[in-house]
Amino acid sequence: MGDSIKTARLVAGYFRHNLMSAMAYRGAFILQVVGMLLNDLMLLFFWWILFQRLPTLQGWDLGGVMTIYGVVAFGFGLAHVACGNAFRVAQVIASGDLDYYLTLPADPLVHLIVSRMSLPAWGDILFGLVVFILAGPERWLSLPLFVLLGLLTALVMTAFAVIVGSLSFWIGNADAIALQAVNALTTFSLYPVDIFPPAVRVLLYTVIPAAFVGSVPAALLEDLRWQNLVLMIAFTAGIVLVAAGVFYRGLRRYESGNRVTVRG
Amino acid sequence: MPIITVSELAKTFWSREKQRGLRGSLRALFRPIRRKTEAVKGISFTVDAGERVAFIGPNGAGKSTTIKMLVGILHPTSGQAEVLGKIPWKERQRLAYEIGAVFGQKSQLWYHLPPADTFDLLARIYEVDPSEQRQRMDDLIELFEIGDYLQVPVRKLSLGERMRCEIAASLLHRPRILFLDEPTIGLDVVVKQRIRDLILELNQQEGVTIFLTSHDAGDVEVLCKRAMVINNGEVIYDGRVSTLKRDYIHSKTVSLKLGQPWQGYDGPGVHTLKQRGYGVKLQVDTTIVPIEVVVGQLLARYEIVDINVDNPPMEEIIARIYASPREPPQAG
Amino acid sequence: MxxxxxxxxxxxxxxxxYRAEIVMRAVSMVLFMGVFMALWSSAYGVSGQAELAGYSLAEIVWYLAMTETITLSSSRVFVEISEAVKAGDVAYTxxxxxSYPLYQVAYSLGGSLPRFALNLLTASLVVGLGMGRIAGSAAGLAAFLVTAALALVLDALVAVLIGLAAFWIEEVMPAYWIYQKLLFTVGGLFLPLEMFPGWLRGVVRWLPFQFISYVPARAFVAFEPAFVLQSIAGQVAYITLFAAVVALVWHRAQRRMVLHGG
Structure with missing residues (x-):
């Protein structure tokens, strides 16, 4: 119990510290947030045009796709704001910077992932909220569920990033592969999972769990089915445990000293 | 016949001050506070063809600002300068064909490619014709002994190897003056010495005029006949290096790492600056005892793991110049 | 020259x-083309029509292969320029x-060419296999290569402009995102201009963005000499305009450097 309080303090401390340092360059910060907001908004343009030509696509309409965008952007934003370094795990391991986190008293994985905040990601959070509210009537009523699902989405993304980043423990510099894997997750999550052929759909529920980042939570917001909510929570818990397992297994290998040196 | 003439050259920077907090930002928007920095305050000197001149001073003294004005990438606030008969900031690109510039911490080599590729590119940029280039490359490879790693990607070279390539690259177009801004920064003692030897050889073989800045008095001692000391934007000494040494560089520091406990050193002109465990730092007054004598005695008496002899920091030399009653500053 | x-x-x-990076881009290409094929197959299935806005399924997919080829080969030179500006390194050049801007344009094009070749190959392979046919002609390919080359020049000029903006703004990434998203949308990267509502099409055909994405891809899938010539004229006009703007901005940046030291 004492440990988890300590960890929570560390997370909160980093969050505060990162935010304060962002505020020191307020102009650049606001510019990045607004830039990202516009950036995300323009992505919806495609769907707006497409749904002028088609009524629905495999059961999804513009409102449904906007809900997907809302959840993905909100979760993506949360993950990058609170755990910005989770997406740089491969780089940190490969460059040898991990040693720094190992010398400190806190849990190395938690410490590593929270020690960086992406500033433009605040724009994603804002965009996610706005798009979700605008996607349909009376959306503010389901805001608590939206926030909960956004949190789960963020956890799935972070855990996935840690898993692919941890590949560096085994194969040296996995930076490019990890980046590609995370990009694939984000790309696929923005499309309704039902448009893909069945074989691809299986992949999207397992190896690249894009369904749990986009379509599954979005469907829950349209139609709250309890068994699906339980599935979503179970999957999140599972992938978080796997991520921690993979990271610590790799860490043991790292500490035993037979890692591949990639520096230089 | 001077090839660099500088008179009353001055540069003043205005910087906007950043204030903390939202209120500060707002105030800065409407009534910005501007701060004036006089980086160079009206300096004058001339340099003759074939000279080796050192421009020395602590960080922020105005060395880089001066060198930037001389190569034409910075306009002065007032004053004149002529390099090879051209006003640098007005005829920058024409001057570029006749001068070479090496900035210690700004690499011109392409990081992921072997130096040979950068050499080829520079030859095109400076319009060196191919047969001339081949001849020139052979000479430079021989002088700088870079033949072995001309085909190795730059990222795999050591800092010293890189610096040799860096200097060779800036000589491809046969410049008449070579400007070097902190060429030995970050290098270890042996490599520093190697670079100094090369620059010296270059000057003697090809007659290239050398104008270098440094904050390491060692560079000056070995390399140059003439030194200008600059501090707070003013030249406070301009004269022979031997005179500078005789009058102002009176001490050296010796850092030792021992294989046994320190038992002291008693002799005139030596005192202990710092001692912790097996590490010792001594200051030697070279007007009282030659450095060779002290080092010899230390080697005889102690088991020594590592030894370093350093010049006093620039700040100390400058303090001594200011304190000196004998020789007034010779700045213009 | x-x-x-x-x-x-x-x-x-x-x-x-940077071989690894090039290969990764090719992997991205496979991924994107896979998503597009799934999406549009589904959309054409739902619509029950053989053509949407005059494009068949194969044509739209080949169109997207071509726009993606250009985008994934496009210039990232603004990253290096803005970093050099912030570090005060530009003055040394x-x-x-x-000329620094021309140097950067040349540098950018050199970086784009190998990527362009590989992306074109990968995209054609994936889409060719997926669709079972090539929706373009030899003349279309020639027109594509010419207009794509001009598109990359125009794109490099925009990238240099974004990089030079670092002299005045602290962070240039947002400017790049917006430029990139303008290419995605009004540039026609994800959707050919023919799918836009009429009023919007009227506006965007005068903007520079479609010359970078839409024009080369359209020239490939529906080769028409008049369209190609008109488009090349437009591209050249915008290249001239942007070159002038870059020169102007560079002139001011240079003034700033030589007066204030970067």
């Missing part, structure tokens, strides 16, 4: 040193008998 050609050559060699 020879010296800038030399820069292009060296930049190509440097790009080839002034000692060379060379």
């Amino acid at each position: 020879i010296r800038y050609a030399a820069v292009v050559t060296v930049a190509i060699r440097q790009q080839l040193a 002034l000692t060379r008998p060379l």
